[in-house]
Amino acid sequence: MTHRSRSLRRTMLVGALIGIFLPTLLFVGYEFGVRFPAESERSVQEIEARYSQVLTRAMTLSIWTGDLHYANEIADAVMRDPNVARIRVTDEFGDEIVDRRAGRPDGTTQRSRTIPLVHAGHTVGSLTLEVLAHQIRSNLYGKLQGQLVLIVGQLLLSLVIILLVMEHRVLRPLLVLKGAAGRIARGEFEGPLHSPRRDEIGDLTRSLDRMRADLKALLAARDLAARELGHSERRFRILSSITNDVVFTCRRHAVGGWRVDWLSGDAERIFGCPGERVVEAGDWLHLVCPPQRPALEAALRQLQEGQSLALETALDGLDGARRNVRLRAKLEPAEADGAAPRLHGALEDITERKRAEEARRLADAVYQNSGQSIVITDAQLHIVAVNPAFSVLSGFGLDDVKDQPLEVLFAERLKPQMLENLHEALRAAGRWEGETWHRRLAGQDIACWLSVDTVPRDDGEIDHYVVIFHDITEKKRTESLVWQQANYDSLTGLPNRRLFGDRLEQDLKLARRNGTLLAVLFIDLDRFKEVNDVFGHHRGDELLVEAAQRISACVRDSDTVARIGGDEFTLALPNLQRSLDVESTARAILEALARPFPIGNESVFVSASIGITLFPDDGQSMVDLLKNADQAMYEAKRSGRNRFSYYMSAMEESSQLRMQLTNALHRALQQEEFQLAYQPIVELASGRVCKTEALVRWLHPEHGVISPDAFIPLAEETGVIHALGDWVFRQALADAARFRAASGEPIQIGINLSPVQLRHPDRRCLQWTEALAASVPASDVIIEITEGVLLDAEDFVVDQLSQLKASGMQFAIDDFGTGYSSLSYLKKFAIDYVKIDRSFTAQLAPDSDELALCEAIVVMAHKLGLKVIAEGIETPAQRDLLIAIGCDLGQGYLFARPMPADALIDRLRSGGEGGVADTLHGPAEDGP
DSSP: OOOOOOOHHHHHHHHHHHHHHHHHHHHHHHIIIIIHHHHHHHHHHHHHHHHHHHHHHHHHHHHHHTOHHHHHHHHHHHHTSTTEEEEEEEETTOOEEEEEEOOOOTTOOOEEEEEEEEETTEEEEEEEEEEOHHHHHHHHHHHHHHHHHHHHHHHHHHHHHHHHHHIIIIIHHHHHHHHHHHHHHTTOOOSOOOOOOOSHHHHHHHHHHHHHHHHHHHHHHHHHHHHHHHHHHHHHHHHHHHHTEEEEEEEEOTTSSEEEEEEOTTTHHHHSSOHHHHHHHOOOGGGBOGGGHHHHHHHHHTOOTTOEEEEEEEEEOTTSOEEEEEEEEEEOOOOTTOOOOEEEEEEEEOHHHHHHHHHHHHHHHHHHHOSSEEEEEOTTSBEEEEOHHHHHHHOOOHHHHTTOBGGGGBOGGGHHHHHHHHHHHHHHHSEEEEEEEEEOTTSOEEEEEEEEEEEEOTTSSEEEEEEEEEEOHHHHHHHHHHHHHHHBOTTTOOBOHHHHHHHHHHHHHHHHHHTOEEEEEEEEEETHHHHHHHHOHHHHHHHHHHHHHHHHHTSOTTSEEEEEETTEEEEEEEEESOTHHHHHHHHHHHHHHHSOEEETTEEEOOEEEEEEEEETTTOSSHHHHHHHHHHHHHHHHHTTSSEEEEHHHHHHHHHHHHHHHHHHHHHHHHTTOEEEEEEEEEETTTOOEEEEEEEEEEEETTTEEEOHHHHHHHHHHHTHHHHHHHHHHHHHHHHHHHHHHHHSSOOEEEEEOOHHHHTOTTOGGGGHHHHHTTSSOGGGEEEEEEHHHHHTOOHHHHHHHHHHHHTTOEEEEEEETSSOOOHHHHHHTTOOEEEEOHHHHTTOOTTOHHHHHHHHHHHHHHHTTOEEEEOOOOSHHHHHHHHHTTOOEEOSTTTOOOBOHHHHHHHHHTTSOSOOOOSSOSOSSOOO
16 A cells, blocks of 8 residues: 655644644634723723713813803813714703714714712712724724734744754755665665764764665675576576476475475476476376376385486376376485485476387388288389288289389389379479379289378488379279269160260350350150050160161261160250251151161061250250250150251240230239138147138139149249239238138238248338238238248348338248258247148158158247148148147148138138138149
């Protein structure tokens, strides 16, 4: 705790002021509080008495003799005194004889006194005397003030003289001593302190100088000792770091064991903790590996004074690591004072050395017993050692190849190029690996995977090379077979779909670069199924082989013919100069396939339908070209078979059909051709209808009911989905109010929300919250979205979902488990329900995988606080299995098909039991 220093000068000043002015204040208090009132009263009384005597004799005589002139003169003389305010004299009859008044300011304090005038025992009149008591007191007060000023001046002069004497004789010498003490405290000991004075301050100065000299000598001795200690510590630290040992000193316990007195600073690398903890623990022998502890303790007990020991042991460090150490120690003789002898020793960490020895032992064992063929060469790639596995693989022993160049092991046909690559790789990277052929002693060559690695010396130069041979002969045979099977049709020997795709991609790249024409043909044999049915699959295979040969004979070597499955063939014609070349090839194929096929003793006639598509006119990618050629082939079949058809006509027809459907979709919304159907959702435990899903239907005036699978994707592409979705939402709200009125309780309505609706720039779906206020509570609405909406959600979409959720509407994940599910998104978007897709419930059975998946979804959802709705329930057995695993709600044909709003109202009024015939055909769960 620090204390603020106080100024001695200020203390002396305050003391002098108090010592001088306190008596002065007491004196002033006495003069003005006690003495002044008495003196002032006495002065007033003296004036009154003096003038009363004079006036009484004079006025009595004047009245008695009748000499009024004398009376007036006396009165005038007295009135000249400024302390007299009035003199009034009356005779015995009350007649006024004298009345003198002095002009005095208003408010002046006056003191009046009336005295009877008696002569010869007879009262001849009265005298009234008024004096100014206040004036008398003021005069007296002024005199006292003058005296006080004089006294104060004398006191101040005395104070200044005292302070000057104290400043010169006391304060300045003390400040000099203070500065000298501060310099000593800061370690400044140079220069003696002199003082000629013979008083106490002089004695204090000389004592301080002696202390300065003593401290200077002590600090010099301390610095010398510290330097010596520092030199000793540095020498010890250098020696300790050079030896890499941990040095220690122990003392034997009275009850046995050894207590650590001191450890060198690098103890942590041995004990796995700071040395302080080992010293605090006392005995470090408890860290010795238990199996080796008895031998170490016995060796220490047998150690005599002056003897040394050296042994290796293992320590279990406090960090959990086991370290091998070498202990060297010597027992110091007992000291003369009877203290226990000390054990001085050093611990060397030999863990890495032990590991290296073990690694060398293991490496030698691996080298000798490895199944891999290993060859060791010198820096010039001359063989110096081989392992047994190499001899087994090649037939060469060490005597056969020792000191020979490595190249003697390579097949003659590969030596020049392979050796060049090998030497270049070793110079650049220090290693090389690759396939090669290895010469065996017996003469035949085998395929090997060769790995060459450099073993450097400490100076970075090359010491040895390690060469490993992996026999991959069988692998090469297998790879060749697998590649053949993966890329070629096993029946016809033609490229299969995979190889055809690779070659077509290359042809496309070449056509794009050169700006040439590329044609893709899709060939399907007509009436081939009849051949299989009549003659059997074996004869059908013979026909396919012959057909493949005929097709291949009609094309160029640069063209690719492939069999992609069954009786379907594809043909790629690259680098065409004109489209007519395609027709000539197609006609040649038709003619070749129209010739009879010999099947046993009979001849079979088949034909082909060919679809043709062209790059770049019909498509830019392989997928588009194959799809277009397939569509053109079906057009050829519809046109009568045994012909070819270009893709263009089919594309135009499809485009026209698509345009017609798009126009009809816009018109349908305007002419109110859409209707909503509702499929109830029930509580599985009670069978009560508590929710329903709104499903849109298109009642086309010509084609009847059009499935949502047909028009919803088109509505999303054309943008009609926004207006359609708004209509569905408002109509569903209106029906929800009717359902609430019919059932007497809320019936939640599930409304599908398309991802396209969420991407509308005007955020139209947020306008739904305005429609809620005039219809039903927001909690009556469940927005159904797919998993893809959450996984691909941008900030724009996330913001809309958050606002819809904030309005009070609930959310459900439709078709849960069929996409890329993410549990984190279920909590992030505060999902309320998950709907198990009908693909899981359709195959429900005891001990089935589908039941296990459904149960996993239910458990997961309940852990997250979500409820589960199972779709597509069609049998009581499915319902019972779902109830058994804890599913909350169900939806499907078992409970009801989608129905109009009026039909659902009738069911709700009847208590929600029984079925209602479905008047709208279609899937049980559709959207939106």
